[in-house]
Amino acid sequence: MANIAVIGAGKWGQALHYALSQKQECLITSRTKRDIKNFVDLNTAMQCEYLVIAIPAQQIRQWLKENFSFKNQKVLVASKGIEASSGKFLNEIYEEFIPRENLGFISGPSFAAEVIQGLPCALVINSLNKSLFDEYEKFFPNFIKTYYSDDVIGAEICGAYKNVLAIASGICEGLNLGNNARASLISRGLVEMQRFGSHFGAKMETFIGLSGAGDLFLTASSELSRNFRVGLGLAKNRTLEEILEELGEVAEGVKTSYAINSLSQEHQIYTPIANEVFSILQGKNPIDSLKDLLRS
Numbered sequence: 001m002a003n004i005a006v007i008g009a010g011k012w013g014q015a016l017h018y019a020l021s022q023k024q025e026c027l028i029t030s031r032t033k034r035d036i037k038n039f040v041d042l043n044t045a046m047q048c049e050y051l052v053i054a055i056p057a058q059q060i061r062q063w064l065k066e067n068f069s070f071k072n073q074k075v076l077v078a079s080k081g082i083e084a085s086s087g088k089f090l091n092e093i094y095e096e097f098i099p100r101e102n103l104g105f106i107s108g109p110s111f112a113a114e115v116i117q118g119l120p121c122a123l124v125i126n127s128l129n130k131s132l133f134d135e136y137e138k139f140f141p142n143f144i145k146t147y148y149s150d151d152v153i154g155a156e157i158c159g160a161y162k163n164v165l166a167i168a169s170g171i172c173e174g175l176n177l178g179n180n181a182r183a184s185l186i187s188r189g190l191v192e193m194q195r196f197g198s199h200f201g202a203k204m205e206t207f208i209g210l211s212g213a214g215d216l217f218l219t220a221s222s223e224l225s226r227n228f229r230v231g232l233g234l235a236k237n238r239t240l241e242e243i244l245e246e247l248g249e250v251a252e253g254v255k256t257s258y259a260i261n262s263l264s265q266e267h268q269i270y271t272p273i274a275n276e277v278f279s280i281l282q283g284k285n286p287i288d289s290l291k292d293l294l295r296s
């Protein structure tokens with residue numbers, strides 16, 4: 001009987017299910033039935049001791065309220081985002097339902113489209129409980145190298161913030177601003193997300209590792225990133241509605257930019273790039289944003 005299940009059968013849920021099925025049987029469930037091996041209903045999946053949850057950040061609170069009952073499961077959170085309605089980090093939301101020693105968070109550069117082909121990658125499992133890492137590590141296939149970190153808040157902020165910076169980078173690309181501009185944007189973005197993170201207690205080393213620089217460099221330099229593609233569309237003056245409809249998948253950076261904008265105002269943190277992304281999403285002309293960024 002399988003002891004591990006993935007909840008959410010979007011791009012990332014399916015890729016993790018593929019990876020976690022290499023060494024053992026792994027179940028998968030989702031709101032709508034899918035034609036995937038070992039697809040089960042939610043109740044069956046919930047009987048597993050190990051649950052990997054891969055649903056969009058903005059849906060997590062409601063999903064937990066409606067579906068989750070704690071029976072000592074060990075939960076690995078695969079989402080990357082900050083709740084826009086409250087500015088809460090995912091670990092704060094999950095801790096309302098699950099004790100922190102039963103929680104881990106995945107971070108690092110990992111496009112689902114490559115993981116599902118079995119291409120090599122490295123991931124970080126972040127948890128305050130090292131034994132949760134030890135248990136989960138064994139489930140991962142040989143093509144994924146796993147690292148441990150106890151910097152849960154740092155990994156979460158990196159994973160969420162880089163999506164907003166990927167939108168900025170897509171805009172930069174869409175405006176044909178050149179390689180110099182993009183490199184400057186990415187490196188100043190790294191400094192910005194570290195400044196934001198350190199305010200909330202994140203460790204510096206997290207930002208220069210896989211969860212920070214690693215995931216930022218990946219997402220902010222490839223059209224495989226949904227967030228980067230949102231930026232490309234914005235630079236071409238397409239509406240957000242059009243862009244998201246065509247995307248058909250979640251781009252967490254959109255709602256996360258709302259959360260960062262309010263958190264940075266509330267906590268008086270200097271976050272110029274994220275603020276400009278927020279303004280562009282509210283309708284500001286990207287060229288005006290660029291001028292303001294160069295001046296600030």
Ligand SMILES: NC(=O)C1=CN([C@@H]2O[C@H](COP(=O)(O)OP(=O)(O)OC[C@H]3O[C@@H](n4cnc5c(N)ncnc54)[C@H](O)[C@@H]3O)[C@@H](O)[C@H]2O)C=CC1
Nearest residue numbers: 009010011012013055056057059078079080111112249250
């Ligand atoms: N796709 C990727 O390469 C990676 C994605 N992630 C993160 O994983 C999370 C999920 O992303 P994807 O799977 O790529 O998105 P997706 O758009 O492909 O799929 C999202 C899935 O969530 C489900 N869902 C949506 N609303 C729900 C609700 N209210 N209750 C239950 N399920 C719901 C959808 O049915 C869908 O199966 C995001 O936070 C994303 O940032 C993290 C690393 C890599």
Ligand SMILES: O=C(CO)COP(=O)(O)O
Nearest residue numbers: 108109110111225226227
């Ligand atoms: O988080 C990701 C890769 O690590 C996926 O990024 P996108 O959601 O922008 O596609």
